[in-house]
Amino acid sequence: MTGRLSILGLGPGSAAQRTPEVEAALAEATDLIGYLPYVERVSPRPGLRRHASDNRVELDRARHALELAQAGARVAVVSGGDPGVFAMASAVFEAVEHGDPAWRALDIQVLPGISAMFAAAARVGAPLGHDFCALSLSDNLKPWPLIEQRLAAAAGAGSVIALYNPISRARPWQLGAALDLLRQHLPGETPVIFATAVTRPDERIVIADLAEAQATSADMRTLVMIGTAATRVVARGEGAAPWVYAPRSVGS
Amino acid sequence: MTGRLSILGLGPGSAAQRTPEVEAALAEATDLIGYLPYVERVSPRPGLRRHASDNRVELDRARHALELAQAGARVAVVSGGDPGVFAMASAVFEAVEHGDPAWRALDIQVLPGISAMFAAAARVGAPLGHDFCALSLSDNLKPWPLIEQRLAAAAGAGSVIALYNPISRARPWQLGAALDLLRQHLPGETPVIFATAVTRPDERIVIADLAEAQATSADMRTLVMIGTAATRVVARGEGAAPWVYAPRSVGS
Numbered sequence: 001m002t003g004r005l006s007i008l009g010l011g012p013g014s015a016a017q018r019t020p021e022v023e024a025a026l027a028e029a030t031d032l033i034g035y036l037p038y039v040e041r042v043s044p045r046p047g048l049r050r051h052a053s054d055n056r057v058e059l060d061r062a063r064h065a066l067e068l069a070q071a072g073a074r075v076a077v078v079s080g081g082d083p084g085v086f087a088m089a090s091a092v093f094e095a096v097e098h099g100d101p102a103w104r105a106l107d108i109q110v111l112p113g114i115s116a117m118f119a120a121a122a123r124v125g126a127p128l129g130h131d132f133c134a135l136s137l138s139d140n141l142k143p144w145p146l147i148e149q150r151l152a153a154a155a156g157a158g159s160v161i162a163l164y165n166p167i168s169r170a171r172p173w174q175l176g177a178a179l180d181l182l183r184q185h186l187p188g189e190t191p192v193i194f195a196t197a198v199t200r201p202d203e204r205i206v207i208a209d210l211a212e213a214q215a216t217s218a219d220m221r222t223l224v225m226i227g228t229a230a231t232r233v234v235a236r237g238e239g240a241a242p243w244v245y246a247p248r249s250v251g252s
Numbered sequence: 253m254t255g256r257l258s259i260l261g262l263g264p265g266s267a268a269q270r271t272p273e274v275e276a277a278l279a280e281a282t283d284l285i286g287y288l289p290y291v292e293r294v295s296p297r298p299g300l301r302r303h304a305s306d307n308r309v310e311l312d313r314a315r316h317a318l319e320l321a322q323a324g325a326r327v328a329v330v331s332g333g334d335p336g337v338f339a340m341a342s343a344v345f346e347a348v349e350h351g352d353p354a355w356r357a358l359d360i361q362v363l364p365g366i367s368a369m370f371a372a373a374a375r376v377g378a379p380l381g382h383d384f385c386a387l388s389l390s391d392n393l394k395p396w397p398l399i400e401q402r403l404a405a406a407a408g409a410g411s412v413i414a415l416y417n418p419i420s421r422a423r424p425w426q427l428g429a430a431l432d433l434l435r436q437h438l439p440g441e442t443p444v445i446f447a448t449a450v451t452r453p454d455e456r457i458v459i460a461d462l463a464e465a466q467a468t469s470a471d472m473r474t475l476v477m478i479g480t481a482a483t484r485v486v487a488r489g490e491g492a493a494p495w496v497y498a499p500r501s502v503g504s
Contacts, residue, residue: 011271019366021268058500084373086500090381093497097486104488108495110374112366114271121336122362129342131402133385133411141501150383150409157405158398159385234349236356243360245345248310248338249393 003069005106007089009082009113010041014199017114025111029076033065034088038078056140058091066095066103082115086136086164117162120195120223123205125234125243127193127225130250132160137167137174144174151178155185160231160246163224167215175215175224182226186210191227191244194218207233207244255321257358259341261334261365262293266451269366277363281328285317286340290330308392310343318347318355334367338388338416369414372447372475375457377486377495379445379477382502384412389419389426396426403430407437412483412498415476419467427467427476434478438462443479443496446470459485459496 006025011017026032031049032039039052053061062077069075079087089110096103121128133154139147154161161182166175179192188211196204196219206217210226218224230250234243258277263269278284283301284291291304305313314329321327331339341362348355373380385406391399406413413434418427431444440463448456448471458469462478470476482502486495 014273016273016276017271017364019263019269019271021266024268082370084370084378084380086381089374089378090497090500093377093381093484093486093495094499096495097484097497104486104495105490105492110378112269112370112374114364114366115370118334118336118364118367122341122364125345126336126341126362128336128386129338129345131385131387133383133406134380135383146410146502150411153405153409153411154385157402159402159405232345232349234345234356238357240357243345243348243356245342245349247346248342250398 003072003074003106005065005069005075005077005092005108006111007077007083007092007108008111009079010038011114012081012116012119012198017119017199019111019113022111022113025076029074031068031073031075032078033061033075034078038080042078058088059095062088062091062095063099065092066099066106069106070100070102079113080116082113083110084112085115085134116164116198116223117225119198120193120225123195123198124193124207124241126245127227127231128160128162128246130160130246130248132162134162134164136164137178138165138171139174148181151181152185155182158228158230158250160228161226163226166218166222166224168220175218179210179213179215183210186226187229190229191231191233193225193244194222195225196222198223205241207242255324255326255358257317257321257327257329257344257360258363259329259335259344259360260363261331262290263366264333264368264371264450269371269451271363271365274363274365277328281326283320283325283327284330285313285327286330290332294330310340311347314340314343314347315351317344318351318358321358322352322354331365332368334365335362336364337367337386368416368450368475369477371450372445372477375447375450376445376459376493378497379479379483380412380414380498382412382498382500384414386414386416388416389430390417390423391426400433403433404437407434410480410482410502412480413478415478418470418474418476420472427470431462431465431467435462438478439481442481443483443485445477445496446474447477448474450475457493459494
């Protein structure tokens with residue numbers, strides 16, 4: 001049997017946003033590997049071994065997947081959203097680079113998914129419709145001053161900002177500090193969107209002005225988007241949430 | 253009949269990367285609206301009127317879609333990739349804001365698609381696996397000095413850069429100028445990826461060092477990704493293209 005490793009994105013949650021090629025890779029897999037909540041999104045079936053692991057053990061998980069593929073398994077490594085965005089694809093290639101040289105000859109494919117930020121953006125309009133940055137707020141793998149520098153650079157350049165990993169039990173103050181920093185660079189009326197558990201039953205969207213945005217509007221499943229001075233909010237009235245979009249034309 | 257307007261993303265090309273909710277919206281549409289090459293990607297069928305238009309008439313196209321939905325049609329506005337990324341969603345909400353107030357009450361939904369940059373990234377590994385920016389190189393709707401400022405800010409902050417709209421007949425010099433500017437901020441060995449027509453029959457991937465990267469490697473269908481000093485290239489030997497990835501850990 002020839003092994004294969006597919007690194008795939010399950011999208012934000014709903015199966016209606018999962019691509020056919022991802023479904024096909026899941027259907028032919030012998031081994032499913034990932035962070036527990038993502039593994040649980042895939043239905044069990046005979047012939048599919050499930051290897052769920054805890055958060056923050058990405059490299060161990062990647063090596064395990066590579067070993068199984070080397071032994072002939074058809075392995076599916078699952079991430080939420082897109083696997084190339086703050087997810088498992090980087091961990092797998094890092095393991096390949098520093099691991100058994102034979103791993104470089106393995107059949108590895110990356111299958112993209114609908115990313116959390118685009119699913120979140122779609123729910124409120126088109127807030128990422130112009131130049132934007134995606135930034136992880138986790139200081140587990142990079143120093144906090146670098147995060148501050150990147151936030152200031154993005155805001156100063158007029159870029160919309162999508163924040164991944166905004167808050168967790170182990171990182172309770174970072175989002176509040178980031179919002180405080182952004183208030184020094186952007187007008188108080190700048191729209192901030194907190195999109196939690198998008199497409200899942202407990203989906204929740206909060207739209208606030210930067211001046212009044214609170215870190216408590218976010219949890220581990222939240223994608224935070226910070227607009228620019230150009231971002232538009234279109235009221236719809238009658239209890240409907242407004243549309244938020246980034247104009248296509250700026251500074252001219 | 254109650255009208256509806258779906259702004260949807262067809263993904264980079266292959267139907268295997270198109271989501272079920274997008275297929276469902278296409279199946280129930282009465283009117284299909286978009287730039288000609290995207291409209292042509294959807295199979296004709298009885299009961300589906302096709303309205304293809306030229307490039308650079310996004311606002312006219314958006315107003316046409318809103319008028320049809322207002323008159324009771326089920327309209328699908330199609331974009332390649334994701335509709336919220338340098339595509340039709342912003343144009344539609346711009347038309348809503350400045351158009352007939354009744355348009356604000358229309359049933360409008362945005363259905364995300366696999367974006368060009370994530371499909372391109374998946375083909376070479378995980379080059380967008382850490383903080384990154386998405387930037388349109390088109391100076392049709394923003395001044396060139398602002399583009400230069402954003403490129404410098406992103407490179408200076410250590411952000412990977414995904415360039416949309418890198419080149420066209422009407423904008424022949426901008427990509428070369430952008431590469432020249434980036435050479436002042438980044439090491440010559442920084443990997444640059446030119447990903448053209450990803451998932452389509454004529455897909456072409458070129459990986460070059462920034463020092464030697466040429467604008468002639470791109471055309472209108474190319475997504476360009478510029479790494480950082482931290483980006484890794486993993487050789488595979490035997491004529492196989494290398495893997496390129498952004499390490500998850502930086503500066504610590």
